[in-house]
Amino acid sequence: MNKNLYGFAALFKTPDEIIEAAKKTAEAGYQKYDIHSPYPVHGIDRAMKLKASKLGFITLVFGLTGSAIALLLMYWTMSVDYPMIIGGKPFFALPAFVPITFELTVLLATLATVIGMITFFFRFPENDHPLHDTEYMKKVSCDHYGLVIEAKDKLFNETKVRELLNSLRPLSIEEIYYPEKETYPVLETKFVTFLILIALLTSGVTYFALNKLLYMQPFTWMMDQPKLNPQKQSTLFADGYGMRAPVKGTVARGFLPYPFTGQNAPTDVLLNPYLPTKENLQLGEQKYLTFCSPCHGNFGDGDSRLRGQFPNPPSLHSTRAREFSDGMIYHIITNGQNVMPSYASQITREERWAIVNYIRVLQRAKNAKSSDLQVVNKETGTNASN
């Protein structure tokens, strides 16, 4: 026999008969048998001597996991990662967390129960089971009740099983065989083509959505609005500019006139009104690093990434620069010199003087005397020498 026997299947017409059949089969000691009915028949699990379903444990474990995830997530986001007082509630507002905890518990428990049942308890999907497409399956799917004793059972003996089934007086007895040849519908050309088509479609739609659709109206995050933007053209004004200049002669708040604007080397410049205090020097350092260091270098050596251009950014440690008065450095920052533009609009007056003070610190540090070392040693309690 080249066919592989799966088992014997007997059909019955009434629920009473199937209960009786289940009882007799269980009493005969068979383990690998099954009852098939179009709907759950009351009392069949008792007749088959089945143990109670353990499905509830999955539900319990995953339900509790859902509660824990919800509570921990809300605790971490609202109390640790980004604590914020909302409506006067505490950071860990348990009553307000109840709804979401409940919902996540239900969600996880339900999904786990169903997925666990289908995959773990049923081992589904299983469309290649030998019972499928049999006359037997068609009947129990509609209005019959069936008993199958599998050939795999330890007690399986063809004559004995036939005897038992015949004693139950079934409508019919069918021999069920495994399919002669295993087929892999997954490898069929049709299915593979189908998969490839789906892959192409999905990637096409994703590409379109992310690269094209998101840049079309109205999905553009309100990028296109009927309002005037700076730097944008406008048909409203005769000159075509969207950005408007203030009315001529407008004076900005806090404006102080600077008398040396446009002069290259004023003989008489302002005096430094700020003392080089610690705060003032810190401000100066910060502003120097932001505005001056891109050209003059972090320590005023003129060694920034612009070195090698023409004209080279000059060092601030040249004799000429060291001999500038405070007012002259202030004037250069305010007015600009050669290719250096005016920084008057970016740096406030106070900040400019702070930068001047800081440049003085840099200049002094580059030209330290041995007497300075003694002062440092005295102040810090160290004993450094040259």
Place this chain on the structure above:
Amino acid sequence: MHIDYSQEAPAVAGRLTLSQIEELVARPLDTKPDRKYFIALSISGSLLLLGAICLGISFYYGIGLWGNNQPVGWAVPIVNFVFWVGIGHAGTLISAILFLLRQKWRTGIARFAEAMTIFAVICAGIFPVIHTGRPWLAGYLLPYPNQHSLWVNFTSPLLWDVFAVSTYFTVSLVFWYIGLIPDFATLRDRTTSKVKKTIYSIFSLGWRHSSRHWQHYEKAYMLLAGFATPLVLSVHTIVSFDFAVSILPGWHTTIFPPYFVAGAIFSGFAMVVTVLVFVRKIFNLENIITLDHLEKMNKVILATGMMVGYAYGMEFFIAWYSGVQAEQFVFINRAFGPYAWAYWIMVSCNVIFPQLFWFRKFRRSIPVMFVIVILVNVGMWFERFVITVTSLHRDFLPSSWGYYKPTFFDMGILLGSFGLFFTLVILFTKSLPVVSISEVKAVADGAQPTHRGGHHE
């Protein structure tokens, strides 16, 4: 007409055999749709198209096309949301709560009601999302580690809603699908078409009606019903929190959660009856969805209608009893102000007309019940309109009072949601078994063992 109420009416009338039940339910799937079907589909499809066009225009030009404006910022979109979520509640009530209460008559209507739940929640889900104006940014409603380092506000009822409605939809869908698995297997084994067989095989997952599986299946169904029951109560409770947790007079009411849940069941049952009176006629299911079932549903409508009526009265009593002037003004304004017409439509449709169901003759008359349930549907839409709009339109500063009117686009989108709902319902009737075949078989005459005269274990 004499009915003996001392005996429970059989869940399946006409002494149908198991194969007859299967034949009846599966027939619409085996036959080609007729002309009437396409007429119905084209009507609902046209409504859907109207809604889609109105939505498209609203997205393009912005939601300024709607009537919402200060002081009425929450208007028809929110009304529609609450209305549709409410419709959904009947399905879960029938499939879960009546299951736990061992009500056999639920088997004939459960599948359809569950399907309506899913479709209604789909309709509902559209509205809060479009109400934000830019629905394609709805992803920000979910807590995920984003580049802004921002989290959602877990203490806000609006966020609870996101979780409640999405959980509700997922659980309903899973519950529905679990119920469909044995039916897919039955359809797989009876169909002759190869394409259909492939589809049914995929969705049946290879179900073979094994008793070893039925045992876990019944356990799972019980567990799911146990979860769906508090879930369905929680969903409309949380929807009512959207209003009740605010401190606005007219919204800030502790009666809202039970009142909303009763109203949801009320409107849901009304919608189920509305659709079932057609379905049982068109698909010849009078023996499976019997007049007794409809009568029982009408009783539920009567009971929940009275609960809603009680809530209407209690709101007025509490407004008076609280002694809060603003609260009292809102309720007087509700009943006698500019929106009195809406208020009295609501009261008459929800409280007065359902009283006819006290009479058996009206409970069992198809035309009468159809008229009443339509009125209930209208009344329940107006209930949400009254709650939302009348509490907002006259706020604390008389100079900013206003009169809200929905625009053409508001109404177009509402009609569109009905179009979506009925399109889905119509497609469902021809593509899936509208009645659970395995469940109805299990309650048919002679389907369960007699235990040979022995006592029932």
